[in-house]
Amino acid sequence: MTLPLERHAYGEHEVVMPPQDPTRFDDASIDLDTRLAMFRLLHRLRKFEKRAYDLFMQQLVKGTSHLSLGMEAIATGFGTAMREDDYTFATYRGHAHTLARGVPMEPVLAELLGRANGLLGGKGGSMHLTSVEHGVMGSYAIIGAHLTIANGAAWSAQYRDSGQVAVCFFGDGTTNIGAFHEALNYAAVFKLPVVFVCENNLYMEYTAIADITAVPRPAADRAAAYGLEPVLVDGNDVDACYLAADAALSRARSGDGPVLVEALTYRHGGHSRADPGKYKPPGELEAWLAYDPVNVYRDRLERLGTDPTRLDDIEADVVREVDEATEAPRQARCPTRPRPSPTSGRMEATHGATDLSRSCRARDRAGDGA
Numbered sequence: 001m002t003l004p005l006e007r008h009a010y011g012e013h014e015v016v017m018p019p020q021d022p023t024r025f026d027d028a029s030i031d032l033d034t035r036l037a038m039f040r041l042l043h044r045l046r047k048f049e050k051r052a053y054d055l056f057m058q059q060l061v062k063g064t065s066h067l068s069l070g071m072e073a074i075a076t077g078f079g080t081a082m083r084e085d086d087y088t089f090a091t092y093r094g095h096a097h098t099l100a101r102g103v104p105m106e107p108v109l110a111e112l113l114g115r116a117n118g119l120l121g122g123k124g125g126s127m128h129l130t131s132v133e134h135g136v137m138g139s140y141a142i143i144g145a146h147l148t149i150a151n152g153a154a155w156s157a158q159y160r161d162s163g164q165v166a167v168c169f170f171g172d173g174t175t176n177i178g179a180f181h182e183a184l185n186y187a188a189v190f191k192l193p194v195v196f197v198c199e200n201n202l203y204m205e206y207t208a209i210a211d212i213t214a215v216p217r218p219a220a221d222r223a224a225a226y227g228l229e230p231v232l233v234d235g236n237d238v239d240a241c242y243l244a245a246d247a248a249l250s251r252a253r254s255g256d257g258p259v260l261v262e263a264l265t266y267r268h269g270g271h272s273r274a275d276p277g278k279y280k281p282p283g284e285l286e287a288w289l290a291y292d293p294v295n296v297y298r299d300r301l302e303r304l305g306t307d308p309t310r311l312d313d314i315e316a317d318v319v320r321e322v323d324e325a326t327e328a329p330r331q332a333r334c335p336t337r338p339r340p341s342p343t344s345g346r347m348e349a350t351h352g353a354t355d356l357s358r359s360c361r362a363r364d365r366a367g368d369g370a
C-alpha cells in the first residue's frame with residue numbers, strides 16, 4: 001500500500017503532503033462499530049493533548065512535554081488494530097500511543113503533573129510513560145534507542161512462539177541515526193515480528209527533515225536497503241492508518257518478518273512546549289489544518305450516513321471524561337522522597353519518607369513548571 005507524494009512549495013521549502021482525497025477510504029471494509037470506536041479514540045487523544053497544553057499554560061506540568069496534536073490518526077489506527085498482548089514502544093511524544101493501548105487518562109495526566117497517583121508515581125513525567133500491564137513497554141527520549149529494544153521484545157515473542165508483535169513508533173529524524181539502520185537490518189535478518197512506524201511530521205526538532213535527508217521519504221525510501229517493501233500511508237487518515245496497521249501486523253504475526261511503515265503527518269505545535277515553531281514557513285500550518293485528521297474522519301462518517309448527533313454525543317462524552325480525569329490529579333499530593341531505612345540501609349519511599357506535597361504545591365504557586 002503506497003501513497004503517491006504531492007509536493008507543495010512553501011517559501012523556500014518544498015513540503016510533502018498526502019494527496020487531498022478524503023473520500024479515498026470511504027469504501028474500505030471497516031465496520032461502523034470499529035469506525036465509531038476510532039472516532040471516539042481520535043477525540044480522546046485530541047482532547048487529552050489540548051488539556052495537557054492548557055495545564056502547561058497554567059504551569060502545572062512538571063518538566064518538558066511533547067504534544068502530538070495533528071498526529072493522532074496514527075495512534076488511533078494502530079492502537080485499534082493491535083492485539084491486546086502486543087507491545088508498544090514510544091518516543092517522548094508518546095501520550096497518544098499510551099492512551100491508545102487502554103491506559104486510563106487520569107494516571108497519565110497525574111504523571112504529567114508529577115503527582116503521587118501518576119502512572120509512574122509522579123517520578124517519570126511526560127517523556128517516560130510506561131504501563132507494562134497494557135503492553136506499553138516505555139517511552140524513550142534517546143533517539144533511535146528503542147528500536148533495538150523493540151527488537152528484543154519481538155525476539156522474545158518469536159522465541160516463545162506467542163504470536164505477539166512489537167510496534168515501535170519513532171520520528172522522521174530518527175531515520176538518520178545509526179540505531180535505525182542497525183535495528184532494521186537485525187529485524188530483517190532474523191525475521192522478527194516487529195512493525196516499525198515512522199511518524200513523519202516533517203520536522204526533527206527545529207529542522208525540516210527535507211533539508212537534512214538524502215531521500216524524500218525518510219523511512220520508505222530506505223526500506224529496500226533491508227529487503228522490505230516501501231509502505232507510505234496517509235498519517236492524517238484514521239482508516240488509512242488502521243488498514244496499514246492491520247496489514248503490517250498480520251505480516252509480522254505470520255512469521256514473514258518486520259514491516260517498516262512511514263505515515264505522513266504534521267505536528268500542529270512546536271517540538272516541545274517551549275517551542276513556538278517560528279521556523280515553519282508561512283501557510284504550511286494552515287494547509288495542514290485544512291486536512292486535520294479529526295475533520296477528515298467526521299466528514300467521512302457523515303458522508304457514510306452517520307447521524308451527526310451521534311457524533312456530537314461521543315464528543316460530549318469525551319469532554320466529560322477529560323474533565324473528570326483532570327480533577328483528582330489537580331488535588332493529588334506529590335511523591336514522597338525516599339530515605340535510607342535505618343534498619344536495612346536501602347532507599348525506601350514509605351518508611352521515614354519526606355512528604356513533598358508542600359514543596360510541590362509551593363512550586364505550583366511559584367509557577368515552576370520547569
Ligand SMILES: Cc1ncc(C[n+]2csc(CCOP(=O)(O)OP(=O)(O)O)c2C)c(N)n1
Nearest residue numbers: 093141142143171172173174201203204205
Ligand atoms: C541520541 C539523541 N540525539 C539527539 C537527541 C536530541 N533530540 C531530541 S528530539 C530530536 C528530534 C527528533 O525528531 P523526530 O525523530 O523527527 O521526532 P519528532 O520529535 O518529530 O516526533 C532530537 C535530535 C536525542 N534525544 N537523542
Ligand SMILES: [Mg+2]
Nearest residue numbers: 171172203204
Ligand atoms: Mg519529526
